[in-house]
Amino acid sequence: MAESSDALIKNEIIQILGFNVGELHLKVFPQGSNDDQKLVENGGLTFSVDGVNYGSCDAMWFTENEEGHEAPFIGLEGTDCLSRKSAGNAQYQRFHHALGAVKKGLIGIYYLRKGACGIQPDLYGMAVNASRTEKGYYLIVNDLSVVKDILLLYSKQQQLTNYLDEYVDKMERIFLDAFKKKYNNNWDKFTSKRSSLVIGNYIIKHAARMVRNFTDSSQRAGHIAVGEMYLTKYFFPDLQVLYFFPKMTQHDLNTLDRTKSTDKEWSLLRNEKNVTIITIDNIDGIQQSIRDTFFSIKDIPSKDQSLTIYNENIKDIMKGLSTGEYSIVLNDGTKISK
Numbered sequence: 001m002a003e004s005s006d007a008l009i010k011n012e013i014i015q016i017l018g019f020n021v022g023e024l025h026l027k028v029f030p031q032g033s034n035d036d037q038k039l040v041e042n043g044g045l046t047f048s049v050d051g052v053n054y055g056s057c058d059a060m061w062f063t064e065n066e067e068g069h070e071a072p073f074i075g076l077e078g079t080d081c082l083s084r085k086s087a088g089n090a091q092y093q094r095f096h097h098a099l100g101a102v103k104k105g106l107i108g109i110y111y112l113r114k115g116a117c118g119i120q121p122d123l124y125g126m127a128v129n130a131s132r133t134e135k136g137y138y139l140i141v142n143d144l145s146v147v148k149d150i151l152l153l154y155s156k157q158q159q160l161t162n163y164l165d166e167y168v169d170k171m172e173r174i175f176l177d178a179f180k181k182k183y184n185n186n187w188d189k190f191t192s193k194r195s196s197l198v199i200g201n202y203i204i205k206h207a208a209r210m211v212r213n214f215t216d217s218s219q220r221a222g223h224i225a226v227g228e229m230y231l232t233k234y235f236f237p238d239l240q241v242l243y244f245f246p247k248m249t250q251h252d253l254n255t256l257d258r259t260k261s262t263d264k265e266w267s268l269l270r271n272e273k274n275v276t277i278i279t280i281d282n283i284d285g286i287q288q289s290i291r292d293t294f295f296s297i298k299d300i301p302s303k304d305q306s307l308t309i310y311n312e313n314i315k316d317i318m319k320g321l322s323t324g325e326y327s328i329v330l331n332d333g334t335k336i337s338k
Contacts (some may be wrong), residue, residue, distance in 0.1 A: 006033040006058065007278060009078035009113060013059050021151040023161040024061045024073060031108045040072055047075060047100025052271045053264055054100030061151060062313055073154065075101030076147065083115030084131040091120045092227030096268060098138065098157035099230070105135035107150065107164070121178030121210035122231060124171040124207070129234040137164045140171060158295050196232065197318055198239065199338055203320065204278075204328070205232045208310050211252050214266055229268075240334075241275040242328065247298045250281045250331070278328060281319060284335075285326040289317065 010028050017024045027045065036056040038044025045057040057075040065071045073195035077097035079089060091112065098108035110127070112119050130138040139148065146167070153160040171287050177250045183190045191198060196205045207228060212223030225243075230266045232241050260266040269277060280286075280294050300306040327337035 004031060005078075005080035005084065008080050009058055009111065012113070013076070013078070013144065013232075013297045017148055017151070019163055021061070021148070022154060023063050024151055024154055025063070026061055027070075028059045033129065040056070040070070041146040042232065043070075045075070047072075047104055047106075047183075050271075052267055054268070055094065055097030055264060057101070061153075072101065072106055074107045074109060074147070074150065076111055078111040078113065080115065082114045082117040082119070082142075085117065087117040088281050089224060089227060089231075090237070092126075092231055093124060093223040094227075095123065095230050096226055097128065100133075102130055102134045102136040102138045107136055108138045109141050110139070110145065111147070111337045119311060121175050122235075125175035125179070126231055126234040128168055128172045128175060129237045131164075131168045133234070133237045139164070139167055152177075190235075193258055194232075195269060195314075196254075197322055199321065199336055201240055202242050202336055203232060203239045204242045204244050204318075206228075206246060206314055208247055208307075208314075209245045210247045210298055210300075211256065212299060213261065216255055222263070226265050226268050229272065229275060233272065239274075243269070243275060243277045244279075244282075245277060245282045246283075246294050247302075247310070248279045249295075249298075250279055252298075253277060253279060272287075276330065278330070282328050282330060283321075283326055284329045285320065286317060288327060295338065 013026070013028060017026065029045070033234050035043065036045040036058070037103045039046050039048050039053070046116060047054050047057070055077070058078045059076045060072055061074040062070040063070045067134070075098055077094050079094055095110060098110045101108035110123070116188060119142060121135070127138040139146065149163060150160065153163055179185065191203070194205070195207065196203055205228065207225060207230065209221060209225055213225070229243055230242070256266060257270065269275070280291055290313055293309060296317055297306045302310050321328070322338060324338035327335055331336050
């Protein structure tokens with residue numbers, strides 16, 4: 001049987017980097033263990049920030065303070081997805097796992113083991129802005145020698161800072177080169193192709209999410225929704241994100257808030273700073289027939305005829321928002337219009 005991505009990454013880390021580098025010690029749990037889901041302060045590998053738990057990491061390097069408590073230095077999330085045909089937005093799905101460390105002011109590393117697919121340049125852009133807006137550094141890495149360099153620089157603060165800053169600059173160059181080739185440096189072109197629209201201080205990002213995506217354990221849409229949310233947030237760090245689920249109603253959100261309060265993905269979507277989920281109920285000015293159309297497909301996966309219906313109607317709404325024919329009214333009464 002082929003080795004799982006989780007086991008492969010953890011074994012590679014141990015073999016290449018070992019358990020100790022200078023003052024730093026590696027913590028990694030074997031495949032099948034749930035100990036990584038415990039909070040860092042309880043001996044696990046999950047970082048919590050402002051009461052919100054981020055995805056568990058695969059590995060953590062730490063020192064011990066004078067009281068004998070662990071003092072984390074790096075939180076790393078790894079994947080072998082590049083060898084497993086993950087060429088698209090599936091690569092974003094685990095971005096949040098290392099983000100908790102970054103928000104804590106530490107180093108978060110997303111390690112994508114080299115494979116047949118390349119790393120999505122968007123990931124570099126996300127990591128650059130995360131590094132520049134959060135307390136710590138976020139690095140996208142495909143070579144564990146980078147991690148070793150950082151470990152060896154632990155006690156050399158200025159050299160470490162210089163190394164990290166230079167790596168962030170390198171990621172930025174990779175992203176900007178790719179953005180120029182794909183979008184000709186045109187952010188309007190980017191937003192139109194990424195289901196988004198900028199109005200004033202807001203960016204509206206729509207997605208065909210439905211309640212079942214967050215209640216059916218066989219669905220992976222929760223991870224995808226979180227990945228797309230962070231892409232939007234960190235591509236536009238100065239804007240408020242309105243994450244628009246037109247196939248949902250406010251009643252649906254209330255139900256999910258009540259029944260999925262301990263779900264990690266839903267918690268991130270609902271509690272991320274500067275991110276607000278809106279539904280069809282927040283769109284003012286649209287005809288009842290459009291609401292009814294979305295209601296008719298609200299529990300149907302967006303493919304075939306259902307996808308066609310979704311695309312036709314969301315196109316109408318986004319056009320109406322862009323012209324000022326429609327507006328968005330948030331639950332607190334704030335009105336957003338062109």
